[in-house]
Amino acid sequence: MKRCVIIGSGLGGLSTGVILAREGYDVTILEQEAQIGGCLQCFKRHGIKFETGMHFIGSARKGQTLNRLLRYLEIDDVALSELDRQAYDIVRLGADEFRFPNGAEAFIDQMSTYFPHERDGIADYMRCVERVANASSLHTLSLENADSAISNEYQLRSINEVIDSHVSDPLLRNVLVGNLPLYAARRDKTPFSTHAFIVDFYNQSSFRVVDGSDHIGFALLRKLGQYGGRVLTRQQVVKINSDGARVTGVSTASGDSYPADIVVSAIHPVPTLAMTDSSLIRPAFRRRMASLPNTIGIFSVYLEFKSETVPYMNNNYYAYPAGLSPWDSEAYTAEDWPRGYLYMHFCHDSYPRYAQGGVILSYMRFDEMAPWLGTTVGHRGDDYERFKHQHAERLLDAVEVAFPGLRNNIQQYYTSTPLTYLNYTGTPEGSAYGVARDITLGVSCHVPQRTKLPGLYLTGQNINSHGILGVLVGTVVTCSDLLGTEHIYRQIIKANQ
Ligand SMILES: Cc1cc2nc3c(=O)[nH]c(=O)nc-3n(C[C@H](O)[C@H](O)[C@H](O)COP(=O)(O)OP(=O)(O)OC[C@H]3O[C@@H](n4cnc5c(N)ncnc54)[C@H](O)[C@@H]3O)c2cc1C
Secondary structure, X not given: OXXXXXXXXXXHHHHHHHHHHHOOOEEEEEXXXXXXXXXXXXXXXXXXXXXXXXOOEEOOOOOOHHHHHHHHOOOOOOOXXXXXXXXXXXXXXXXXXXXXXXOHHHHHHHHHHHOHHXXXXXXXXXXXXXXXXXXXXXXXXXXXXXXXXXXXXXXXXXXXXXXXXXXXXHHHHHHHOOOHHHOOOOOOXXXXXXXXXXXXXXXXXXXXXXXXXXXXXXXXHHHHHHOOOEEEOOOOEEEEEEOOOOEEXXXXXXXXXXXXXXXXXXXXXXXXXXXXXXXXXXXXXXXHHHOOOEOOEEEEEEEXXXXXXXXXXXXXEEEXXXXXXXXXXXXXXXXXXXXXXXXXXXXXXXXXXXXXXXXXXXXXXXXXXXXXXXXXOOOOOHHHHHHHHHHHHHHHHHHHHXXXXXXXXXXXXXXXXXXXXXXHHOOHHHOOOOEOOOHHHHHHHOOOOEOOOOXXXXXXXXXXXXXXXXXXXXXXXXXXXXXXXXXXXXXXHHHOO
């Protein structure tokens, strides 16, 4: 029985733990926080649960990619509630709203009602999205379908360049990237493949997790326990130990040591590499990882509604002020923030009539956090509280343009900044989605699942991509390295028979 220590109990660490424990590894996951789950964590105020980093998931209908992975992980019994099939996403640009229905044909038809002169271009764009998503064997979970030529091409072409090649109406071009905050895309930088995977993922089907995304974490924890693994909380790993030839275990801030044959780090590569001084990891690799750009952070306002005042909104609502595009929202100034937001309600049961709570998300750069670097949660000072209050009020002003009177229904609100995420997940710069994909950097922004220090592996959102599917695909990649690709794929097929 090989001993495996996993650093971090986010989705990446937990799912890797379940697979390795089921395959006979003796798995211990070490988590620095008191709660497991990383971005799957929720918090409760006055009995209302708030999700912090997983608000909706896609492709979860039977037979679709995420559903197949959830079955493979034996957690497909987590209760889900489907978003409005006619409008899982609503994009508002200025005063105009555009609804995104599930299904490629429905999407083409709906967009064509707004832009009849662009029908052919919209259809070509949607076919391109499907072609790129289906070209990746990782996203279809089938070894046979891979078309690496298409995958490679669209990993090197930007989202805006490809969309512009299909449609010419400037408004339509903006509508098609209306859900861009889901992947924090940058103009001329983010590969079209990132956009295609996410559009295809949610276009197939979209769901919220009933009673909060932490149920995904709890389900994985239960499965891990069934296979003999464990999570130890309040155990911050500070050192990855090695003997000159391979990894030997880890040490924690509390002075405990955990010997291991395999260490899988499910956290960002930069803090991972800072924990080992092994000369087997070359300085050039360390420099390359340290220079990778991170995605922007998020400012969140969590809304606690007065009882039975706000009808549950079964959609995700993205809005941008008149004259602004979803692109370049990260380049806001002190005067024009927020340049866009995403507003959602939490789903506390399968058929909710009223929302108990909601969340508004908007970009926030880490440089804004400079005055409070080094401070800890609850002790950042009055000026930090003032900063958060002012930003929450500005965000509420922006949301009230589309939802007049919303403030009257708010009992109380709570806020978080990129510093909060830095504290609770350890992700550098409080980045929302970890390492950013950037076509101008080519393959150098690739984070490998295996390091040059034998026995040290990486997993989590930085390996393949972020989000529930991106992270679970990263888990498959890392576990394939340990267990064999064909073995994993056979197991996925078996679990879905
Ligand atoms: C605001 C926001 C909204 C999002 N919304 C969605 C959504 O709706 N749908 C979706 O699919 N995705 C969404 N995502 C993305 C998704 O949540 C993440 O990509 C995914 O959960 C990341 O999982 P992970 O395991 O890689 O990392 P994390 O969740 O960050 O987990 C890392 C864990 O490692 C622990 N850790 C760090 N350092 C150490 C250490 N030294 N020792 C021990 N433990 C350590 C942390 O405490 C944490 O628990 C969202 C993200 C954000 C920020």
